[in-house]
Amino acid sequence: MSDASPPSSSDDEPSPDATPEAGPPSAAAPAPGPAAPEADASAAHTARSRFGGWPGWAPRPPRPPARRRSGWRRLLPTWRLVLVAGAVALVALLGSLVAGYLLVDIPEPKSAAAAQSNVYLYADGSQLARVGEIDRENVALDDVPEHVRHATLAAEDRDFYHAPPVDVGAMARAGWNMMRGGGRQSGSTITQQYVKNYYLDQRQTVTRKVKELFIAVKLDREVSKDEILEGYLNTSYFGRNAYGIQAAAHAYYGKPAKELNVAEGAYLAALLNSPNAYDVRANPGARERAEARWEYVLDGMVSEGWLEEDERERTRFPEPRDQNPSAGLDGERGYLVEAVKQHLEERGVVDEHQLAAGGYRITTTIEPARQRALTDAVDAQLETALSEEREQDSWVRAGASSVDTETGHVVAMYGGRDYVEQYVNNATRRDYQAASTFKPFVYAAALENDSTNQKGELIGPSTKYDGRSGREVVSRDGSGTGWAPENEGNRDYDTVPVSEGMDKSINAVFAQMGVDVGPELVRDTAVALGLPEATPGLTEADASISLGTATPSTLDMAGAYATLARHGEHREVLLVSEITKDGETVDLPEPERGEAISREAADGTTAMLEAVVRGGTGTAAASSGRPSAGKTGTAENDRAAWFAGYTPELATVVAIFGQDPETGAQRELYGAAGQERISGGGFPARIWGQYTQAALEGQPVTDFELHQPERREHDDSDMGSDEDDPDSSSDPDSEDDPDADPDPDSGSEESEGPEGSTGPEPDRPSTPGGTEPGDSGSPSAPDSPGSPEDGGSGTPDDNPPAVEDNAPAAPGGAAEPDQGAVREEPPGEATATDADRAAASGG
Incomplete structure (x- = not known):
């Protein structure tokens, strides 16, 4: 017998009833009986099931289970799915392109006759202008x-x-x-x-x-x-x-x-x-x-x-x-329409091409009553003083902007006397220096950043600075900068507190303070308050930024001063409250708002500027009859004169510019309006006072709610003689009597008027080399102020500053070539003698 039979245990005998296990067929096996076919099939199936193949084949190894994707891989499509989706998308894209080409026909041209007008409305819904021809x-x-x-x-x-x-x-x-x-x-x-x-x-x-x-x-x-x-x-x-x-x-x-x-x-x-x-x-x-x-x-x-x-x-x-x-834009309407168009474009609402297509209904923030009040103030205070017989009067241009401090809405704007005759909007132009109206930004930056002077003392209203004209500005490390700006008329002051420096707008004080604070921080503060980052001259200026060499518009400055009035909260200035196109509302972007500087810094600056109106260079603005804060500024050679001020309700900036009507070049305003010179404390401050009084008529008088500022009366007891400062120039006896007549030699201030009274000196920055932006003329010679070419009368107030040594690129840094000085507004003085003029001009 073959040993192919199923094995059994060697220790146990098989049971007689046991069924033997099937095994592979053997040649020695007995011939099958009648059931042989069924037995063969059963045996073959059993063999395949047990051994995984036909007799003589090797067993098939077990198939491993399919590996499942786990983790983040489960979220990714398979390559087959990506391929199918891409093919479907391509077919859909091609189909849509073909369908679009077949379905979109070339339409009939637009008809010029179908073009619509744009309607501009005042804040109360009355029509300002209709434009669309x-x-x-x-x-x-x-x-x-x-x-x-x-x-x-x-x-x-x-x-x-x-x-x-x-x-x-x-x-x-x-x-x-x-x-x-x-x-x-x-x-x-x-x-x-x-x-x-x-x-x-x-x-x-x-x-x-x-x-x-x-x-x-x-x-x-x-x-x-x-x-x-x-x-x-x-x-x-x-x-x-x-x-x-x-x-x-x-x-x-x-x-x-x-x-x-x-x-x-x-x-x-x-x-x-x-x-x-x-x-x-x-x-x-x-x-x-x-x-x-x-x-x-x-x-x-x-x-x-x-x-x-x-x-x-x-x-x-x-x-x-x-x-x-267009004839429909004569008078003040053209300036307002152009300002609104520029505003909408800058905010990305609509561009000039869309506006040109027409169909817009634009509601502005301009309030008719306040607009009339601003125009009336300019006419009464300035236009009536101008004469066609004086050539200088033809150079006079006025611009003003007024902003509601609560909402940021522009409630009034004066762009010029007539858009048809003078189409440049003097309220929004950015080509004249801001002069000393920039100095409050320097002081605000000092308070905001806890800046210190050269002695390590925190800068505040009582901090003392050397006020000598032509004194070299010192860098933070104590080294000289090579920059020595002059005061107005080259006038020297002894060591004075910052409060007096602001009242009298002493350049030496703020030139040094700007370096102590740092030009970058001064620039950042100005931008945070509301000046556009792209303001001409703001980025290029270094140490000289403190003396107002940048050229913002009156609208820019009004927005920044409104931030001070709001205790440091900035709100974007707005000229449009609603706009529709063919009856459908056009979405306006949300106005920007947020804290620009701390309340303490803003209120401290306001307290300083209140004193400027009470008894400094801006006393003419006190005619508003309201609690007011402000700052004057007059550009070099009287090319521009500013007053920037605010009440708790309104921030308004007024400026007068000199421009040749034929060439467009900037011109000096010596002799204009019958005055020897034009300064910020004159026409601009008086326009501001009359307008503010009228604009707020009928409203309750409110005071600035200052947050524990170091407030002071204009007698300035902190300016008196100090035990530690024997060189102080203040007279303590005169401070006890606020009604006493100011002594021209004591450094006290008077406002100036058109009647020829002596008044506060202008603050006047100069550009490098003594030229103004956009002015192709040569710098004024240091030894020839008041020359006939300048139209000046030869008084010390008329003298442009001598071209100074170079202003530093940064504290302690390299000098910038031909950086001129900035002129400021000194107290009123008696008429100068020839000797005085010679001394002031260095001659």
């Missing part, structure tokens, strides 16, 4: 010089003739930039811009952008590139309410488009990017940016081979002519 005259492309066409392409789309009608990459970049909060970018080709101008509207929506894309592709297939360029040139907005190249040529240069030269064509092409921002006549402060954009266009023409390099070098900037405003 269209200035357009179409011309054939052949009537547009080739160099003008090339300039347009260089500015907007240099690949126009050999590129697709849609730049998908540029659109994606623009969209990404907008999502990151980097501002709006068009990302559009000339074809797309033409579609938007001619067929669609200016709304920034996804639906409009998709339509623009499909129409641009269809249009490019149906018409020539020349036809598209012609349409673009005839429909684009160039500013000054001019649509199309023909209207723009007349608006800016008084000639038809076919007579434009290369320089003029390049300037008009530059305007396409942002017309209002690059109009150098309506916005003098934009000249640098406008010229840079103009040069970009010319350089593009050279790089594309459309302009020879030598001709490019010979090309000079083409000055546009004065704007001819």
